Amino acid sequence: MKLFGIQMGSVWENPAATLQKAERCIREAAGQGSSLVCFPEQFATGWDPASRQHVQDRSGPIVSTIRDLARDYGIAILGSFRESSAPGPRNVCIVVDRNGDELASYAKCHLFSPAGEDETYVPGDSTAVFTLDGISFGIAICYDLRFSGLFSAYARKGVHAMIIPAAWPASRIEHWELFIRARAVEHQMYVVGVNTTGTTPVGSYNGHSLASDPQGVIIADAGTRETAFPVSLDRGNVERTREAFPVARDRKPSLYFHLQGSGSG
Secondary structure (H helix, E strand, O other), rough: OOOEEEEOOOOOOOOHHHHHHHHHHHHHHHHHOEEEEEEOOOOOOOOOOOOOOOOOOOOOOHHHHHHHHHHOOOOOOEEEEEEOOOOOEEEEEEEOOOOEEEEEEOOOOOOOHHHHHHHOOOOOOOEEEEOOOOOEEOOOOHHHHHOOOHHHHHHHHHOOOOEEEEEEOOOHHHHHHHHHHHHHHHHHEEEEEEEEEEEOOOOEEEEEEEOOOOOOOEEEEEEOOOOOEEEEEEEEEHHHHHHHHHHHHOHHHHHHHHHOOOOOO
């Protein structure tokens, strides 16, 4: 199957204007036969670890517009927004199918404490898996990429590909490629990172959205400018890789648990 990642900057804290901008990208992706279009982290507003503006539930204008655009263009859409919850908002990614019906949602589990995101937002505590065109997808968000255990959980669920909407800063972009390739090789899956670009009041971003195949080979690099980039996924490639090189079978969870509990002497 083919998906499109949309590397774009947000119209800062202006969801209506940003969603108008996003519509042009959705139209392009649908016109080129894509089954799924994916946007960066909190794309409708721009990522802000402290902001409580435009916090909405799933009946609010951001998700409602995403649903309408999916129906209008006959394409599944993945987008991240600030969802209202108690005792605080959550950084949530939602996926809707071509009819606008929800396929999955995921709340960011690892909040970016170096910028205080954990002081404003409430973390998630579960994975999210959906299937499209025979491909099983998992979702993580930005900082989650640094935590291999989350990806291990998805691999145990049989996921073929991970989608990572992000606002990954230019200052650490080398880590971005390192982690995308590492997670792909570790768990023998596709990993697609969709990053933002441009400068906001929070930080500076230079894109470099990437897709890695299960062997850790970069198969798509969006560069630094705003762009829509295609990624082709082959379920058979994942299955053949896991069969030929059975890393998951050779894991020793009981040993790791024992080592974790043993003293250093």
